[in-house]
Structures are given as structure tokens and as C-alpha cells.
Amino acid sequence: MHEFVRLDDPARRLRTMLDDAFRRRGAAAVVGGTMASGKTVLLDSFSRHAAEQGAVVLTATASAEEESLPFGVVGQLLRNLPEPLSAPTEEWLRALEQDWDRLGSPGAAEQDTVDAAQAFGAELFAGAPGPVVLAVDDAQFLDGASLHCLLAAARRIGRSGLLIVATTCGCPHWRCRRFRSRMGRLSGARQLRLGPLTEAEVAMALRDRFGGRVGSELAAECHAATGGNLALLDALCRDIADAAEAGGRPRVEPGAGFREAVLECVERCPPDRLAVLQLTALMGDSASEAQIAALAGLDRGVAASDIRMLHEAGLLAGGLCRHPAIAAAVAEGMPVEQRRAAHERFARLLHEENAPAAMAARQLIAAGLPPLPWAVQVFRLAAEEQSCYDVEAAAQCLRAARQLTGDEDERAALTVTLAALAWRASPVLVRRRLPELLDLVRAGRLDCADSEQVLRFLLWFGQEDDAADALRALLAAATARSADGVAQVRRTMLGLSIWHPALLRRVLAEHDLRFEDAARGEAVRDRIVDAGNLYRLMLGNAGRREIAVEAQRLVESCRLADGTLDDLCTALLALLGANEMEYASRTCESLLKEAESRGGRTWRAQLTALRAEIAFRRGDLRAAAGHAESALMLVPAEDWGVRIGMPLATLIRAATALGEHDRAAEALEEPVPAAMLETGVGMLYLNARGRYLMAVGRPERARAEFQACWDYSRRRGVELPNLLPWRGDLAEAHARLGDPDRARALAQEQLALARGGSAEGVALRVLGATADPGPGRALLERSAAKLHACGARLEAALSLIELARCHQALGDERRALSVQRRAQALGAACGIPPDAIGLAGASGIRAWPASGLGPARDASDASDAPDEPDPAAADRGTEVEAAVPRPPAPAGSGRRDVGRLSKAEQRVAALAVRGLSNVQIARRLFLTVSTVEQHLTHTYKKLSIRGRAELPTVAGIAAAFDAAFDVMPSPAGQQ
DSSP states (O other), X not given: OOOOOOSSOHHHHHHHHHHHHHTTOOEEEEEEEOTTSSHHHHHHHHHHHHHHTTOEXXXXXXXXXXXXXXXXXXXXXXXXXXXXXXHHHHHHHHHHHHTHHHHHSTTOOHHHHHHHHHTOSGGGGTTOSSOEEEEEESGGGOOHHHHHHHHHHHHTOTTSSEEEEEEEOOOSSHHHHHHHHHHHTSTTEEEEEEOOOOHHHHHHHHHHHHOHHHHHHXXXXXXXXXXXXXXXXXXXXXXXXXHHHTTSOOOOOOOHHHHHHHHHHHHTSOHHHHHHHHHHHHHGGXXXXXXXXXXXXXXXXXXXXXXXXXXXXXXXXXXXESSHHHHHHHHHTSOHHHHHHHHHHHHHHHHHTTOOHHHHHXXXXXXXXXXXXXXXXXXXXXXXXXXXXXXXXXXXXXXXXXXXXXXXXXXXXXXXXXXXXXXHHOHHHHHTTHHHHHHHHHTTOSOHHHHHHHHXXXXXXXXXXXXXXXXHHHHHHHHTSOHHHHHHHHHHHHHHHHHOHHHHHHXXXXXXXXXXXXXXXXXXXXXXXXXXXXXXXXHTTOOHHHHXXXXXXXXXXOOOOTTTHHHHHHHHHHHHHTTOHHHHHHHHHHHHHHHHHTTOHHHHHHHHHHHHHHXXXXXXHHHHHHHHHHHHHHSOHHHHGGGXXXXXXXXXXXXXXXTOHHHHHHHHTSOOOGGGGGSHHHHHHHHHHHHHHHHTTOHHHHHHHHHHHHHHHHHHTOOOTTTSOHHHHHHHHHHHTTOHHHHHHHHHHHHHHHOSSHHHHHHHHHHHHHSOHHHHHHHHHHHHHHHHHHTOHHHHHHHHHHHHHHHHHTTOHHHHHHHHHHHHHHHHHHTOOGGGGGGSTTOOOSOOOTTOOOSOOOTTOTTOOOOOOOTTHHHHOOHHHHHSOOOOOOTTOOHHHHTTSOHHHHHHHHHHHTTOOHHHHHHHHTOOHHHHHHHHHHHHHHHTOSSGGGGGGSTTHHHHHHHHHOOOOOOTTOO
């Protein structure tokens, strides 16, 4: 091994003692230190130096194998004596040879050995030509006779030229303590301690080998990996050098040499310390010091001492193997059966101590799944524990339990639980196992909860035929079992009534437990009861307060899990319908944090989609669109199944309301399963598609989408006016298509069903917008107030737009402007640009008034720029274009010249032709005077005229403007 430089330089102290020996002042030195601390290297280096200086050097190495051989070490020393031997030495050796057999027999008296050793002293080496150095390595293994000889020589060493240098391991073992204590009591004996290299000493060694810069860079990492253990450091340096020679940059990566050095250290450990090291390498941080002692069969104090020595040797740090490569080398050096036996012993110990099941499960897996009677239960408990934070580890435990169990029903239940864990990460992973799971349901192998889980899998992917079979089997099993099972199936059927009514109607005639109060009252599981009660209230169109109370109770009784996620999501949607938006938002955020900490990607995706819906209903349109896109990115499209309609619907509605029609159209191009359109989620999607079509000026097609929602509700018997308020959207479509009577009838129906909430506000808006301005104003004021109180900011802004139109129609421009600005402020809070508030969503039932009230502008902004032409306007249409058909342009109207102007310039020019001043035009169009002036300047330039006076000279310009924008002559007297 390479000789490393130490800052305290123990070699220098030994050379000083040698110099004293040449002056006939003998001495003794005991060099202590842990394994691989450089004791042997130091002793060999000093022995060579002493021989070079002319001393007689006698060396020996003690070993545990020869510890029982009397005078074994002394024999090694004397074999190196130079010729001719002195007379006393020859005489002592002859006497020793005569008594060798007697002294070495088991029955030899201790005193005889002591007496024989007394003659071993300085006079034996009197004939030596110079000082005599006795160098003994590993002196803790000295046989008793040799120990007595060295002690006898050391006691008479004072004025001789004898120097005794011995190394020991420095451990608290009785052998080592025996030698150190006896030698230490003698005068002239010195104790030298070699510890591991410090980081500074490691840096010195590395700079010597690799150069200053590289050595300094690697020092800290090398010291952390080796702990200053010389053997490990030497091997690591060789690995670094080999890697650098292969063309790489020097870096700390333990290789084969490091592994061999670790194994050499292992071989030098005494048996008890070796057992401690091996158990520490195998168990890592799973085992405490007390458990290591119990597994090794050692006293706690002995184990603690061994751990301390392993720390000093650089193999352990903080109770663990210092580097993963050390743990790997120690473990790989053990036979497989020895490793497995150790893991099994630890698993038994953990089970006896009632430790967490996950800890015992890890040991059972490492032990090769021994068929212990309690192993399956431990694995099931461990899977339940770890499913909260480590899905893969939980799945491993479930697979182990399924392999060990001999109960077919238990194996079936474990199969479903394993599928549920896989579903959290990727539902597609479960899809290929659905036939196997369905067979288990049909065979009656599963309880109600597991059968319901399989039913959810089937519905997720729209497999309604298989889902119907599973539901029939579930119903048959539930009616034959406990009240809990009946209550659970009742909850399932009520939930299906909301989200999958088509499936429910296929089996409803056979078993209908939805309205059995006995089943509700006998059940003992509160969460199931709460969910069933909530669904029943929603289907019965109960009051908002009653639904909110039941939804909150369900949320508080549920913990996020595979079997509760649908209940929690429905409860949050119910809270939205009951206008408990703040509570729903806080709860959703809390559930999302839990889902993120527990690693369920599918959970996170669903809850993020719900987060988007909450944001939309609160009027935070940009957040809603962002959350919806995040939900769609969390899992691939194929993993969403029929539930993809939820985030898509929110994204489409939010983008439409923001006027980002290209973004909405892109979302509409996303493929969706056909089975989705037979679910409640599908109705949300159709509603969103209808709103988009309304916004882009296609009310006929929009009405068809809303009509599909109506058909679904009528055929399936589902009425959720505050969750799926399709009547309000259908009513607005009819109004836009010129059928106000049908619109009012639908609005009256929604008003009767809504029982408060945003749906009531939307119904009032339709009624107010389709009524005469006088009575309509009161209805619209109620609508805006109701929606504002509900926190539905977007809908409230749309109602204010209709109210502004109503005021305009009544000739109250001042109030119209005030209401318009309120709408603008609400729209801005929703993220809608000020000049697009009138185009948001599907609003726009009443045509623009004759006075020219246009999309809201911020009248306080003095820096309004002229409106630019909107290239998308032809595709999406404006509210006026959707509400009022354009008459054909008169012949010779000069439309080619007019067509060069932007919409904003045309509006300003139309009013200028009618004689309004710039101030009057600004007031009429809610613009600043400077903006009007800019529009007119651009108009003059494009029409190649010099000013306002020439505007009427453009052929047919007034008629063209009137036809295009329904700009009527100003009221009499208004100049």
C-alpha cells in the first residue's frame, strides 16, 4: 500500500527513539490504530530505516491462528538473529528447546512459562553489533509466552540498546487492552495513535498523485467516500487513475479496486465486528443499533464498541456504510443464503416488535418471500401504508402477497387492488386486464367494494356492455349480503343516475335500490351513506343549502382514495352548484396537495380538471384555461377515457369567453370517445361546443348542441339545473334565432327548477333580454344582482351588458354608460379585454340599440389606439352580425372604397356623415376625442379626401354605412 504523509509525522518520533537506542537508551513504543490506518506500513518503513542505520532488526507478526502456540512470536524474532549468537542467547535457546514440549502442553503451569520468559532480556542481545529493534505487528494476538518475554525484556530496557516497537488494533477487545495496559505501565513506554487521514492529509496525497488543481477538487469527495481509511483511499486513487487513463476526466467513482479493498478490510474484522458490519450493510437505516446487536447475538455494549471501531476505520458514518459501494461490496461478499437468512431474522424481529408493516415487508422480499404464516397480512398492510407515498413499493407488496396466498378469493381481491394502484399512474395499464377483472366479478370472487372498482374501470373506458354485466353481478351479490353492501350499491346506483344514466336504465328494472330508506339507515359506513344522500338530494333538485350541507359532510368524512375520488369530485361540483365556491376551491386545493404528495397522476389530472371548472365558474377565465390545459398534459389522451370531456369542456368555454376562438377550436379538434356523449361529462362537452358555436355566429348549430343536452335530460330523467343549466343556453340560442317565445318558455322552466343560484340568474337574463325594455330592465337588474351574489362574475358581466343595452333602448345613455363600465370592470376581472366584453360567451340576445352602443371601452384611458381590422371577425361574427341580418348593399354604394376602412373607422365615419361632432362621436362610441380624430385622419387618407366636408361626396357612403351597421339618423334636435 502507498505510504501516505501525515501532518503529525509518527515516523519522525520513531526515528528519534532509534537515535536514543544508538546512545544505549532503550525504549518501547506501542502504535495503535484501526484497520488500514497504516500501522503495518509505518512499521515496515521504520524497520527498513533502522536496518539501513546499522541496527539489528528482528521482526515478527502475530496472528489469531498462532495465538495458542507458546513462544511463537519469540521464535520468529530469534530466527532473524545474526551469526554468531551470543553465549547467553545460545544457552537460553538450548534450555527453551529442552522444555518446549512441556511448556507448550495444555497442562503447563503459568509460572513455568513466566520463569522461562524471565531469561529473555537485554543480555540475550549483548553480542549484537548495534542497537536491537524488536518489531512486532498485530501484537494483540501475541501468545502468552511471547508476551511474557517481551514484557521481561521491556522491564530491563533502560540502559540497553534495545528498542521494542509493536502495533495493535487499538480496539477495546481484552487482548488489545491486555497488551496496551501491560506495556503502558512500564517506564519508557510510549503510546502512538494512528487515526484515519484528515481531509487536509487526503488533499496532500491527491495533489501528490494527480497534481495540485485536480487533487484539491477531489479531496473532499475522496475523504467522504473513504473516511481517511488508507487502504480504501489507495484503492480509490488507483480507480481514479485507471479511469483517467481510459480518456475520462479524473472523478471519484469507486471501481473494482475499491471493492477489493473493502473486502480486504472485511477479512481483517474479528467475527463479532464482521457480523455487525454485514448486518449494517444489509439493513441500512432500517435497523437500529439495538436491533443490529440482537440480530448479531451480541451484547449491546459489544455491538456499540464494534460500531465505533467501524466508524474509526472509515467503513461506517452516521451508523450506516459510508458509501453505497462499501455496502454493496460487503453484501456481495456474503453467500446468498446467508443474506436471505439475515433478512428473514430481521423480518421476524420487526414483526415481534410490531414495527411498521412496510419495514417487515421489505425484509421479507429481500429474504426471498419465505412462506411465514403472517407474511400475506404483513404485505397487505404494507401496501396500504405505502400506497399513500410510494405506489410502486405498494404494488410490489401486493404482488408478493398474491404470490404467497393460497386463498383464491384473497388473490382476486389483491388483483383488483393492484389494478387500482396501476390505474393511479396510467389507466391504460389497467385496460388490458379488464377481461380478467370482469371474469372475477361474474364469478362472484369479489366483494362489493372491489366489484364497484371494476365497474368504475369499465365506465372510465366507455365499455357499457361489460359495465352492465358487472352492475348486474354487483346488484345480485349485494342483495344477498349485508346492509353495508346494499348501502354501497345504493350509492353506486345514485351516482350512475347522474353520470351514467344510460347504463342504469339497462338494469333498473331488475334491482332498484336507489330510494330504499332501509338500506340507507342500516348501513354503518358514514361515507357511503353521505354520498348516497348527496346524490339523492341532487337528483331530487333539493335546495342549495341542503345540498351544500350534505356535500360538506361528505367531503369531511372522505379521505382521498381510489374508491372515494368520484364521490369527492361530485361533492365539489355540487358545492359549485350551491354557490359554495370558496369552500369548493379550498377543498380542491387541499386534495390536490394530497394527490401530489401521494404520487397519483390520474388523481392529480382529475382534480386539476375540477380546479379548472371551479376557476371558470368563479370567472377566472385565464386560470381556468391554464388549469384545464395542465390537466390534459398530466396524462396522455388515451388515459382519460370518457372523462376527457371535463377538462376539454372547461378549456373550450374559457377560451370562447376570452375571445380566443382559435384556442377553443383546437381543443374541439381533440378526439373524444363516442361513449362520452352518453354521460353527464358528455353533456358538459356538448354545452361547451354549443357556446363556441354561438360565439362564432352559428346559433343554428349551437341550438342543435343544446338540444342534444335537452334530449339527454329528457330521455335519462336527469335534472341538475345548477350543475348542467342547459335550458338557459338553449333559450339564448332560440332568442338569437328570433324565437323569443320559446326562449322565454325555457327560461321560465329553468327559473322554476333552479331554486336560486347562477342558473336562476341566467334565466332572469333571458327573460329580461327578450322582454320589452321597460319590464326587462328590472329582470336584468335582478339577474345581475343574483349572479354577482353567487360569485359568477362572467355571467354577471353578461347580464350587465344586456342591462346596458336595455338602458340604451330606453334612451338613458348616461346610465347605459355607467352599467357598461361596470360590465367592463367585471370582464377585466375575468380576464376579458375591455373591447371584447360584449362578445364574451354566448351572450348577446338583444340587438345593438340604434344609438350605436358598442363593445365596452375604458373611457378613462386617454391612450386608446384606433381599432385594427379583425381578420377573424368574418369567421366568428360579431354580436350585431349574429343578431341582425345585413340587408344587401344598394347599387353604386361605393362599397369598394368603404371596404378599405376598419370596422372602427367605419363606425366613426358613419356618425361623422350624420353631422355629429368629434365630442358627440366619442361620447356615443365610448372613445376618447383623440381616438376619434385618429380614426377620421386614417379614413381621409384611405378614401383620398381632404376632410370631413368631403365625406358625403363619396358615392353612396352614407347608405353603405347605414346598411352595414344599422346606424339610424340621430334623434331630432341632437346636434
